[in-house]
Amino acid sequence: xxxxxQTPKFQVLKTGQSMTLQCAQDMNHNSMYWYRQxxxxxxxxxYYSASEGTTDKGEVPNGYNVSRLNKREFSLRLExxxxxxxxxxxxxIISLAAHSYNEQxxxxxxxxxxx
Amino acid sequence: xxxVEQNSGPLSVPEGAIASLNCTYSDRVSQSFFWYRQYSGKxxxxxxxxxxxxxxxxxxxxxxxxxxxxxVSLLIRDSQPSDSATYLCAxxxxxxxxxxxxxxxxxxxxx
Numbered sequence: 001x002x003x004x005x006q007t008p009k010f011q012v013l014k015t016g017q018s019m020t021l022q023c024a025q026d027m028n029h030n031s032m033y034w035y036r037q038x039x040x041x042x043x044x045x046x047y048y049s050a051s052e053g054t055t056d057k058g059e060v061p062n063g064y065n066v067s068r069l070n071k072r073e074f075s076l077r078l079e080x081x082x083x084x085x086x087x088x089x090x091x092x093i094i095s096l097a098a099h100s101y102n103e104q105x106x107x108x109x110x111x112x113x114x115x
Numbered sequence: 116x117x118x119v120e121q122n123s124g125p126l127s128v129p130e131g132a133i134a135s136l137n138c139t140y141s142d143r144v145s146q147s148f149f150w151y152r153q154y155s156g157k158x159x160x161x162x163x164x165x166x167x168x169x170x171x172x173x174x175x176x177x178x179x180x181x182x183x184x185x186x187v188s189l190l191i192r193d194s195q196p197s198d199s200a201t202y203l204c205a206x207x208x209x210x211x212x213x214x215x216x217x218x219x220x221x222x223x224x225x226x
Contacts, residue, residue: 042218050212106158
C-alpha cells in the first residue's frame with residue numbers, strides 16, 4: 001500500500017448518517033479511483049478522477065459523491081448511508097499507459113458497516 | 116451481461132500443476148488488460164498486464180489475449196500453495212480511464 005493512505009480503516013454508521021472517506025497519495029499521480037468490494041462481486045468502480053479537477057462516474061455511483069480536492073487527495077462522501085453501502089472501499093492510483101502500467105497501488109481499504 | 120466475466124470458482128489445483136484462469140469482456144474496442152492477485156483481507160496487487168494479441172510471460176505467469184474472441188487468460192505454472200488467492204481480471208473500457216474488474220476467481224493450490 002505504499003503511497004496511498006485511506007482513513008478511516010473501519011467505520012460503523014447508522015442508516016441515514018453521512019461520512020467522508022479520505023484518500024491521499026504521495027506519488028504525484030494523475031489518476032485516482034474509488035472502488036467497493038462485496039463478497040463474490042469483485043471490485044466495482046464508483047467514481048474516478050483522471051486528473052485534478054475532473055471526476056467521472058463508474059459502474060455504481062448512486063448514493064456517492066466525490067471531490068478531487070487537489071492532486072494528492074480524492075474523497076468519497078456518503079450523504080445518507082444505507083445498509084446496501086456496507087462494503088470494503090478501496091482507493092487506488094492506477095496508470096493505464098503501457099509505458100507506466102506498473103504504477104498501480106491500492107490503499108489498505110476502509111471497512112464500512114451501515115446498520 | 117456484466118462487462119467483465121470470470122468464473123468465480125473456487126478453482127482447486129495440486130501443487131506443481133498449471134492453473135488456468137479465464138476472463139471474457141464485452142467491449143470490442145478495449146486495448147488494455149490487467150491481472151491482479153488479492154490475498155484474503157488484503158488489497159489487490161497488479162501481477163500482469165497485456166496489450167497485444169498473443170502471450171506475455173513473466174516468470175511462472177503467462178497472460179494470453181485474444182481480442183477477436185474477447186478473451187484473456189492467466190496461466191500459472193508450477194503452482195505453489197502461496198499462489199492461493201483470488202485473481203481479478205480488469206479491462207479498460209471505452210479507451211478512457213474506466214478500469215472495470217471481473218468478480219474474481221478464487222484459486223486454491225493444495226500441497
